Amino acid sequence: MTLLITVFAAVFVTVKWYTRQDDSLKLGMLICMYWGASLMWLVDAIFEYAELGAEYFNPAPIDMLNDAFLGLSVVALGLVVWVARLLITDSKGTVKAALKK
Secondary structure (H helix, E strand, C coil): CHHHHHHHHHHHHHHHHHHCCCCCCCHHHHHHHHHHHHHHHHHHHHHHHHHHHHHHHCCCHHHHHHHHHHHHHHHHHHHHHHHHHHHHHCCCCHHHHHHHC
16 A cells, blocks of 8 residues: 555656646655655565565555555655755745745
8 A cells, every 4th residue: 555655646746747847846856755665665565475475465454554544654754855845945935035024
């Protein structure tokens, strides 16, 4: 479930980045975080399959729920880091202008 959630997030952000004309949102960092997490979960799935065999494809519902929460947490943490970077770099100067008011 973690792999599935992070791959969907990575594909969504990649498509969004590819279709945008400007790079004002700095989506490259978010893409790298999500594809890196997806690669990490893929390696984890490969090793878990090597350990469990066919039993890997029949997880308990509680394990699926825990994996879903973990996947959503990873996506949310990536978004928090990305928004923090946007606010710190402030490429359009909106935060600086809001603070001057």
